[in-house]
Amino acid sequence: MTGRDLLAIEDLDRSELERILETSLRMEEVGRRDVKKVPTLRGRTLINLFFEPSTRTRTSFEIAGKRLSADVVNFSPSSSSLTKAEGILDTAMTLDAMDPDAVVVRHKVAGVPKRIADALDAPVINAGDGAHEHPTQALLDLFTVWQEKGRIDGLTVTIIGDILHSRVARSNLYAFSKLGAEVRLAAPPTMLPPAVESLGVKAYTSLREALEGADVVMLLRIQQERLAGCFFPSIREYATAFGLDRRKLRFAKDDAIVMHPGPINRGVEIAHDLADQRPSVILDQVRNGVAVRMAVLYLCAGRTPRGGVRREGS
Amino acid sequence: MGRIWIRGGRLLDPASGCDEVGDLLVEDGRIVAVGAGLEAGDGDVIDAKGRWVAPGFVDLHVHLREPGEEYKEDIASGGRAGVAGGFTALVCMANTHPINDDPSVTEYILDRARQESPARVYPVAAATRGLAGEVMTEMVALFEAGVVAFSDDGKTIMDSNVMRRVLEYSGLVRVPIITHAEDRTLVCDGVVNEGAVSTRLGLPGNPAVAEVVHVARDLLLAELSGAHLHVAHVSTAGAVALIRAARERGVHVTAEVTPHHLTLLDEAALGYDTNTKMAPPLRGSSDVEACRAGIADGTIDAIATDHAPHAVHEKDVEFTAAPPGVIGLETAVPVTLDLVRQEQLSPLEWVRRLSTNPTRIIGRPGGSLAVGAAADLVLIDPDRHWIYDPAKGYSKSRNSPWAGREMIGRATVTIVGGRLVYDVDRGVLVP
Numbered sequence: 001m002t003g004r005d006l007l008a009i010e011d012l013d014r015s016e017l018e019r020i021l022e023t024s025l026r027m028e029e030v031g032r033r034d035v036k037k038v039p040t041l042r043g044r045t046l047i048n049l050f051f052e053p054s055t056r057t058r059t060s061f062e063i064a065g066k067r068l069s070a071d072v073v074n075f076s077p078s079s080s081s082l083t084k085a086e087g088i089l090d091t092a093m094t095l096d097a098m099d100p101d102a103v104v105v106r107h108k109v110a111g112v113p114k115r116i117a118d119a120l121d122a123p124v125i126n127a128g129d130g131a132h133e134h135p136t137q138a139l140l141d142l143f144t145v146w147q148e149k150g151r152i153d154g155l156t157v158t159i160i161g162d163i164l165h166s167r168v169a170r171s172n173l174y175a176f177s178k179l180g181a182e183v184r185l186a187a188p189p190t191m192l193p194p195a196v197e198s199l200g201v202k203a204y205t206s207l208r209e210a211l212e213g214a215d216v217v218m219l220l221r222i223q224q225e226r227l228a229g230c231f232f233p234s235i236r237e238y239a240t241a242f243g244l245d246r247r248k249l250r251f252a253k254d255d256a257i258v259m260h261p262g263p264i265n266r267g268v269e270i271a272h273d274l275a276d277q278r279p280s281v282i283l284d285q286v287r288n289g290v291a292v293r294m295a296v297l298y299l300c301a302g303r304t305p306r307g308g309v310r311r312e313g314s
Numbered sequence: 315m316g317r318i319w320i321r322g323g324r325l326l327d328p329a330s331g332c333d334e335v336g337d338l339l340v341e342d343g344r345i346v347a348v349g350a351g352l353e354a355g356d357g358d359v360i361d362a363k364g365r366w367v368a369p370g371f372v373d374l375h376v377h378l379r380e381p382g383e384e385y386k387e388d389i390a391s392g393g394r395a396g397v398a399g400g401f402t403a404l405v406c407m408a409n410t411h412p413i414n415d416d417p418s419v420t421e422y423i424l425d426r427a428r429q430e431s432p433a434r435v436y437p438v439a440a441a442t443r444g445l446a447g448e449v450m451t452e453m454v455a456l457f458e459a460g461v462v463a464f465s466d467d468g469k470t471i472m473d474s475n476v477m478r479r480v481l482e483y484s485g486l487v488r489v490p491i492i493t494h495a496e497d498r499t500l501v502c503d504g505v506v507n508e509g510a511v512s513t514r515l516g517l518p519g520n521p522a523v524a525e526v527v528h529v530a531r532d533l534l535l536a537e538l539s540g541a542h543l544h545v546a547h548v549s550t551a552g553a554v555a556l557i558r559a560a561r562e563r564g565v566h567v568t569a570e571v572t573p574h575h576l577t578l579l580d581e582a583a584l585g586y587d588t589n590t591k592m593a594p595p596l597r598g599s600s601d602v603e604a605c606r607a608g609i610a611d612g613t614i615d616a617i618a619t620d621h622a623p624h625a626v627h628e629k630d631v632e633f634t635a636a637p638p639g640v641i642g643l644e645t646a647v648p649v650t651l652d653l654v655r656q657e658q659l660s661p662l663e664w665v666r667r668l669s670t671n672p673t674r675i676i677g678r679p680g681g682s683l684a685v686g687a688a689a690d691l692v693l694i695d696p697d698r699h700w701i702y703d704p705a706k707g708y709s710k711s712r713n714s715p716w717a718g719r720e721m722i723g724r725a726t727v728t729i730v731g732g733r734l735v736y737d738v739d740r741g742v743l744v745p
Contacts, residue, residue: 010514087631109632110516111586130634132516167516193513194521 004123004300007114008133009174017142017179023295024143024288030067031291041070044101044301048074049092049116050127051107056262056286057127057136061104064293070101070301092116102301105129110167123300131165137261138171140292142179144285145216148257153180158210158252160186160242161220161269162231163203164193168261169220173201186210187242190231207242211251218259219244219269235268245271249279257281317341318734319354323362323693327369328666329682338367340689343732348683358734360727362693368665369681370402370690370730372672373643374570375467375492375546375618378404378435381422382411387623387710389423392643393431394708395621397736399643400668400725402690403434405618405676408445409468415440415451417459424460432728432735432744434690436462436676441480441491447471450480457487462676465492467546468593472498474531481541490544490568490675493532495553496594500524505634507580507595515583517633520595526552533560536567544675545569547620549594551604558613568675570618571605573642573649578602578715588629588636589715592620595638610658615671619646623711641714644707648721651696655722661696693727695738700724708742 009017030038046065048058058074065072077091088107095103102123105113110130117124128134146152157176163169163185173183183201185192192203204210211217224235232238249256258270258280266272274280318340325336325348337352338345373396379387387395389406396404406423408414414423420437427435439461443449447466456464464484471477471493484491501524506512508519529545533556536543548554548571557569572592580598583590590596597605608614622639629636642649650668653659659667670681680690702721704712728736736742 087627089630107632109634111633114586115632130516131518170514170516194508194519195510196513198510199513 005117006125006135006296006300007117008126009135009138009171009178010133012178014178017175020139020292020295020299021143021146023299024139024292027294027298028288028291030294036067037069038067039069040298040302041065041068041101044070045099046070046072046102046104046297046301047095047100048072048104049095050074050076051088051112052128054106054128057106060286060289061127061293064290064297067290068294068297070297088112089115089119092120096120096122102297125296125300128167130167131170132167133171134167135171136289136293136296137168138175139296140285140289141172141218141259142175143288143292144259144281145257147288148281149215152176155181155215156184156213157181157216157218158184158186158214159218159220160207160210160244162191162222163187163196163220164191164231165223166220172218173199177201184210184214188232207248208251211248214252214256216259217244217249217252217256221261221263222265222268224265224268239268243267243269243271244274246274249274259285262286317355317357318729318732319352319357319359320362320367320691320693321354321359323365323367324661325367325683326662326665327683328662328670329369329684331662332683333662338683340691340729340732343689345683345685345687345689348685360693364695365726366661366694366696367683368692368694369669369683369687370692370728371400371668372403372405372680373401373619373621373646374405374616374672374675376404376406376621376643377409377623377639378406379623380410380426381419385710386625389426389435390430391708391710392621393427393433393435394742395641395643396433397728397730398708398725398742399645400647400692400694400728401433401643402692402728402730403436403678403680405436405438405462407467408438408440408465413440413445414438415443415445417452417455420456420459420461432730432742434730436678438463438465438467438492440464441466442471442476445469447473447476450476450483453483453487457489461489462678463490463492463544465494465546467492467494470494470496470498470528474535477532478535478539481535481539481543484541485539488542489677490542492544492546493528494546495525495528495532497524497528500527503634505591505595506583507597509580509598511580511583515586522550522552522597522601525550525594526556529553529556533557533565533567537565540566542566542568547572547575547594547618548605548608548614549575549597550601554604554608554613558608561613568616569614570616571609571614572618572620573646574640574715575605576602576609576617577649577652582715586633587715588631588633589640589713589717591633591636591638592640593638606653606658609653609667615667615675617646617650617667618672619643623709624713626712629713639713641704641709641711643709645702645714645716645721647694647725648723649716651723654696689729689732691729692725694723695726696723698722698724698726
């Protein structure tokens with residue numbers, strides 16, 4: 001990882017990804033114990049700085065931190081004194097002055113975790129920034145596929161949905177390509193990012209072609225309120241053309257698995273009966289999220305206590 | 315004021331085509347003699363060996379922020395930054411507070427400029443009241459108050475009928491209508507060039523076609539009305555091609571390009587530095603190449619900085635929330651000398667685009683070294699190496715994408731109306 005921050009999968013190389021996966025495997029074992037706690041980060045402070053509301057990711061980071069014995073503080077500016085009067089960097093530096101050992105940042109605008117990381121001494125972990133990246137989501141998806149398939153290399157991964165606005169899609173396309181998978185994106189033309197094939201993936205507007213031979217089918221949440229009418233005509237039309245059901249899934253490999261970062265829109269991007277049982281692994285993803293975030297926290301915040309080694313240039 | 319002898323410089327006069335080493339004598343605010351081996355007499359002597367001597371540069375596109383946003387810039391600081399960058403005249407945009415849509419604001423700006431600015435200041439008035447794009451301003455009254463053009467710069471007149479009437483009505487005053495050509499509905503919420511860079515950054519893209527569509531409309535309306543349309547900050551290959559074709563069929567169109575659109579790529583935004591956010595955005599390499607070809611072949615007449623000061627606290631925010639724009643007065647010379655070093659412009663043609671053409675576009679004197687012309691002059695050392703530090707510059711703001719960069723080439727002396735106003739070793743000297 002770049003320094004001790006985790007800002008983007010784009011910045012990581014293969015060996016760093018593999019190291020996180022192997023560390024996650026050890027952390028996953030902790031989660032299966034009677035006492036789900038190890039002293040690894042005892043005495044360290046972790047701040048969840050969530051400028052954008054999120055229950056799932058924040059809870060996952062919180063549980064991960066607590067299983068490592070860190071002191072976890074949640075800071076959600078919407079519920080604090082933060083208004084437009086205090087800028088993001090002022091907020092972050094205020095928290096930094098309280099000497100946290102890691103800061104987990106989510107913001108609705110791409111690039112904010114990077115700007116905060118540039119300004120802070122503490123390691124910064126990106127928990128999702130706009131339509132840029134959501135690195136720990138991609139890592140938990142990698143881990144889940146690795147557990148299911150025993151490998152990443154040579155797999156075909158098809159990501160379906162609103163790629164244009166998806167940080168999950170961006171992080172995943174880097175993560176899976178770097179480990180040797182073929183990544184395909186499928187969406188209506190209005191929801192494919194411009195020049196996306198320059199990132200080393202293939203873009204499809206035919207769901208059938210995108211699914212043929214796929215080992216992994218990954219669905220993205222459609223943000224109905226934001227999109228309908230501008231990027232596609234209606235939810236009904238989207239569900240008909242790109243919603244996944246068992247009939248369309250037949251185009252993929254027989255043993256293909258179905259993934260979704262949640263929260264799911266039943267009947268929109270995924271059929272009701274497909275969401276709850278195999279080949280869906282949606283709840284395994286959630287479970288693995290804790291292990292992967294434990295690994296990331298350990299690797300970012302566990303090596304040198306704060307004050308031990310200061311990053312250069314900060 | 316007395317006399318100034320400028321001796322042994324390379325005289326570059328696009329108006330006459332002169333490019334030769336010689337001397338130049340300034341007396342009582344005017345050029346009184348030009349030639350090789352003038353006999354030196356009384357007065358100050360400036361040794362110009364190794365320097366280029368050119369008519370003063372005229373920046374067609376500057377935001378001086380006064381009245382109303384003096385914490386970003388004011389007429390005094392902007393004027394100082396201008397002469398330190400080699401500009402003897404600045405054309406300032408109307409988006410001040412209050413907006414320059416009334417003669418009283420024009421008169422205020424001109425009055426402040428006379429008292430405070432070492433550079434000449436030529437105000438642009440809003441084309442529509444309140445820059446709202448609805449009702450045209452009192453063009454005759456504003457013209458008589460001293461404006462040199464009309465523009466809703468920063469905003470775009472989206473209503474095509476309003477734009478048509480503004481162009482037609484401008485026939486009464488015969489000054490250019492400057493268009494900030496970006497179709498707002500296509501820009502949508504875009505903040506960086508749409509393409510691989512917006513995809514990688516996860517930021518909303520502003521497509522090149524937003525500019526091209528709008529330039530196409532404005533060219534057609536200019537053709538219909540016969541008015542003089544000036545296209546601000548051209549950034550796309552499509553716009554360059556449309557302007558070239560329009561001029562060939564006789565449309566009265568002129569155009570400018572900024573130093574940043576000539577030299578920086580959209581990739582500069584990959585670190586989320588808000589000092590790489592401008593409107594229109596930095597583009598990809600094919601657009602940059604087309605702009606360079608356009609300035610080289612004369613399709614684009616002028617280099618203009620779109621000097622847009624913003625305070626640090628305004629830029630140090632989320633990328634989407636940061637105001638667009640960068641300062642450029644003090645870096646335009648070294649940055650655009652890149653085109654001379656790459657042999658896309660001769661020194662003479664480079665001066666034409668910074669001096670002679672801009673003065674022609676706004677119909678003001680200047681842009682020439684002819685005997686009798688006002689002594690607005692600049693000396694350029696094309697080889698001088700220096701590091702640009704905005705904190706040490708004259709602008710009040712620091713929002714430059716070139717902060718900390720090594721620069722090659724610099725204005726070393728600036729003279730306005732026969733008065734030495736800047737010397738690189740002594741700084742700005744007056745007022």
